[in-house]
Amino acid sequence: MPSDTPLTPQSLDASFSLPPGRVLDICVRLQNAILAQRLKPGAKLSEDEVGEIFSSSRTVIRAALQALAHTGLVEIKKNRGAYVAKPTIINAHEVFEARTLIEPEVTRRAAKNITAEDLKKLTKHIEAEHLALASNDISKALALSGIFHIAIANIASHAVYSNIVQSLITQSSLIIALYAKRPDTACESHSHAALLEAFSKGDGEAAAAIMQSHLVDLHSGLNLRTLPVEQPSLAKALAGI
Amino acid sequence: MPSDTPLTPQSLDASFSLPPGRVLDICVRLQNAILAQRLKPGAKLSEDEVGEIFSSSRTVIRAALQALAHTGLVEIKKNRGAYVAKPTIINAHEVFEARTLIEPEVTRRAAKNITAEDLKKLTKHIEAEHLALASNDISKALALSGIFHIAIANIASHAVYSNIVQSLITQSSLIIALYAKRPDTACESHSHAALLEAFSKGDGEAAAAIMQSHLVDLHSGLNLRTLPVEQPSLAKALAGI
DNA sequence: CAAGCAAAAATTGTATACAATATGGCATTG
DNA sequence: CAATGCCATATTGTATACAATTTTTGCTTG
Numbered sequence: 001m002p003s004d005t006p007l008t009p010q011s012l013d014a015s016f017s018l019p020p021g022r023v024l025d026i027c028v029r030l031q032n033a034i035l036a037q038r039l040k041p042g043a044k045l046s047e048d049e050v051g052e053i054f055s056s057s058r059t060v061i062r063a064a065l066q067a068l069a070h071t072g073l074v075e076i077k078k079n080r081g082a083y084v085a086k087p088t089i090i091n092a093h094e095v096f097e098a099r100t101l102i103e104p105e106v107t108r109r110a111a112k113n114i115t116a117e118d119l120k121k122l123t124k125h126i127e128a129e130h131l132a133l134a135s136n137d138i139s140k141a142l143a144l145s146g147i148f149h150i151a152i153a154n155i156a157s158h159a160v161y162s163n164i165v166q167s168l169i170t171q172s173s174l175i176i177a178l179y180a181k182r183p184d185t186a187c188e189s190h191s192h193a194a195l196l197e198a199f200s201k202g203d204g205e206a207a208a209a210i211m212q213s214h215l216v217d218l219h220s221g222l223n224l225r226t227l228p229v230e231q232p233s234l235a236k237a238l239a240g241i
Numbered sequence: 242m243p244s245d246t247p248l249t250p251q252s253l254d255a256s257f258s259l260p261p262g263r264v265l266d267i268c269v270r271l272q273n274a275i276l277a278q279r280l281k282p283g284a285k286l287s288e289d290e291v292g293e294i295f296s297s298s299r300t301v302i303r304a305a306l307q308a309l310a311h312t313g314l315v316e317i318k319k320n321r322g323a324y325v326a327k328p329t330i331i332n333a334h335e336v337f338e339a340r341t342l343i344e345p346e347v348t349r350r351a352a353k354n355i356t357a358e359d360l361k362k363l364t365k366h367i368e369a370e371h372l373a374l375a376s377n378d379i380s381k382a383l384a385l386s387g388i389f390h391i392a393i394a395n396i397a398s399h400a401v402y403s404n405i406v407q408s409l410i411t412q413s414s415l416i417i418a419l420y421a422k423r424p425d426t427a428c429e430s431h432s433h434a435a436l437l438e439a440f441s442k443g444d445g446e447a448a449a450a451i452m453q454s455h456l457v458d459l460h461s462g463l464n465l466r467t468l469p470v471e472q473p474s475l476a477k478a479l480a481g482i
Numbered sequence: 483c484a485a486g487c488a489a490a491a492a493t494t495g496t497a498t499a500c501a502a503t504a505t506g507g508c509a510t511t512g
Numbered sequence: 513c514a515a516t517g518c519c520a521t522a523t524t525g526t527a528t529a530c531a532a533t534t535t536t537t538g539c540t541t542g
Contacts, residue, residue, distance in 0.1 A: 021319060021525070047494070057527045058494090059300075066304060070311040078262060079494055079533050094401040101346055160335040164405055262495070288524070298497045299524090320503050320524055 026054050026064040034073050034084055035146075035173045036139045041086035045074065072171045085174060089224045092175045096219040099168050103149065103215060104208040106165060107195070109156040111204030118155050122196055125151065129189040139177075141187035146173050148192055152211075172218075179222040186221055267295050267305040275314050275325055276387070276414045277380045282327035286315065313412045326415060330465045333416045337460040340409050344390065344456060345449040347406060348436070350397040352445030359396050363437055366392065370430040380418075382428035387414050389433055393452075413459075420463040427462055 030050070033039045045065060047058045054061070065082040068074040075085045087095070125148055132141035146169045153165040180186045191214035198207035271291070274280045286306060288299045295302070306323040309315040316326045328336070366389055373382035387410045394406040421427045432455035439448035 023525095046492095048492095059526055059528090062494090063304075063307065066307060067311070070308070080535095081494065091400065094399055097399075098401045098405070102342065105342055158335050158338075159332065160339045160409075164339070168401075264495095289522095300496055300498090303524090321505095322524065 022056065023060050023063045023067065026056065026060060027067050029054070030064060030068060031071075031073060031170065032143075034068075035143055035170065035177075037177055039084050041084050041174060041178060043084045045082040045084065047081070071167045073174065085171075087171065087175050087178060089179075091171075092179055092222060092224055093219075095168055095171050095175060096215060096222075099165075099172065100212060100215045100219065102161065102164060102168070103153075104212040106153050106156045106158065106161045107211040108204045108208040109158060109161075110152045111199055111202065111207045113157050114155050114199050119196065119200055122148070122151065122192075122199070126189050126192050126196065129187070129192065133184065133187055133189070138183050138187065141189075142173055142176060142183070145187050145189070145192070146170070148189075152195075175222070176218070179224055181221060181223045186218060191217070263297065264301050264304045264308065267297065267301060268308050270295070271305060271309060272312075272314060272411065273384075275309075276384055276411065276418075278418050280325050282325050282415060282419055284325045286323040286325065288322070312408045314415065326412075328412065328416050328419060330420075332412075333420055333463060333465055334460075336409055336412050336416060337456060337463075340406075340413065341453060341456045341460065343402065343405060343409070344394075345453040347394050347397045347399065347402045348452040349445045349449040350399060350402075351393045352440055352443065352448045354398050355396050355440050360437065360441055363389070363392065363433075363440070367430050367433050367437065370428070370433065374425065374428055374430070379424050379428065382430075383414055383417060383424070386428050386430070386433070387411070389430075393436075416463065417459070420465055422462060422464045427459060432458070 030039075030045075039045070047061050047065070050065075051058050051061045065074055065076060069076045069082070072087075073085055074082050076082045125144065129141055129144045129148070132138075132144055149169050150162075150166050153162045156162070176183070176186045191210060195207055195210050195214070198204075198210055271280075271286075280286070288302050288306070291306075292299050292302045306315055306317065310317045310323070313328075314326055315323050317323045366385065370382055370385045370389070373379075373385055390410050391403075391407055394403045397403070417424065417427045432451060435451050436448055436455070439445075439451055
């Protein structure tokens with residue numbers, strides 16, 4: 001069972017220019033719900049409904065939904081409301097192409113800046129990933145895997161890259177949830193461990209190379225030929241099941 | 242004198258997930274005002290004031306300001322309101338580093354997709370740039386120069402890159418306005434013409450190389466050692482002037 | 483019985499009113 | 513006279529009420 005809210009407000013606020021106060025809180029909770037697959041792609045996010053759940057007015061909900069729309073987790077259609085984003089195959093390719101271009105460079109920079117303390121934190125993080133995988137908590141492992149990449153971007157001390165990477169990774173989580181051939185393989189923390197070793201040796205080029213092949217692996221581990229299973233409810237009803 | 246609104250709503254909406262309807266309109270007008278330097282960095286954007294100018298309620302103004310905050314043109318401080326962003330020197334470096342990484346790749350992709358029609362449009366665009374420069378309309382030339390880069394990103398047919406590039410370029414315009422040693426040199430359309438030639442030859446690698454050196458030139462054309470004239474009030478008071 | 487239209491319900495877009503927080507000036511006090 | 517604390521003012525954060533648009537449903541009509 002998914003233990004709650006792997007992402008903290010701080011982990012976002014660090015590199016994010018988000019609306020202040022309660023809006024941020026709701027952003028985080030919505031984001032966690034989406035990434036944990038409790039809100040499935042395509043699900044409608046009615047302002048009234050969401051507002052009642054979080055016992056807030058539509059005003060703040062709207063702000064949160066717009067913020068999430070900017071990161072690509074939510075799609076807002078004019079006069080038709082907000083929906084959990086359902087990334088297309090093309091979008092999936094684009095996101096991973098962008099990551100493959102940007103994250104190796106970010107990794108190179110992180111290697112220059114990384115401190116002993118950072119290394120310790122990352123080590124603990126990887127342990128947490130193993131734990132989640134061992135207990136078959138896929139959605140948590142997925143979330144932790146994403147946070148690992150975001151942590152590296154933050155170590156790079158480059159706010160612009162951090163913002164870009166954060167947005168790409170949240171989208172990736174959705175994409176992996178939708179398109180991964182075998183979700184558990186997408187969470188493999190082997191590459192993360194290798195990355196850590198390169199970091200500890202201070203070998204930025206090796207780290208960048210590992211990151212690149214890690215992303216290529218993730219990309220090719222997606223099933224981007226057929227559309228994800230969907231629309232079952234209506235079909236089932238008609239089939240008489 | 243600046244002829245009005247170089248950016249059209251369409252030119253934004255194409256690659257942007259923005260709030261619908263009137264909010265988008267106000268976003269564009271605010272953005273134009275900021276990029277045209279009619280709103281200077283650090284200027285306060287009071288919701289009431291802006292709302293009265295555009296004769297809209299604070300609700301829609303808030304949405305627009307939040308959207309602009311996401312692109313980095315506006316900074317929102319909790320309980321203190323929105324201000325035109327005043328990019329730091331660090332931020333300036335970061336933005337151009339990111340552009341130097343991303344735009345050459347985008348250019349490479351654009352070279353693969355570019356059509357005869359696209360080439361025609363870009364040619365006309367460069368003519369407009371020359372015209373603006375000839376008539377000493379620096380702010381217009383600057384805006385056009387930005388649009389040129391955005392146009393290339395759109396030709397690349399890569400929505401993710403388009404979004405990133407668009408955000409980086411709007412920030413760049415602010416940065417150039419603040420830090421350019423000689424604003425007119427930042428608008429030089431020579432590189433753009435060279436780019437066009439590479440495109441017409443179908444030479445993607447050459448185009449990418451030109452784009453990269455173009456960006457390096459822009460970056461090194463900035464005066465990023467001294468802060469832009471500001472903060473004088475307190476310093477002067479202490480100095481006794 | 484199907485198709486098209488019209489009215490009603492629901493949902494989003496916008497405006498306004500109220501509450502909370504920060505700023506600036508003034509008075510009080512040491 | 514300077515410094516500090518307090519109150520008035522202004523501005524943002526939030527909630528609610530109204531308008532506009534879309535979607536659904538039921539009716540009429542061919």
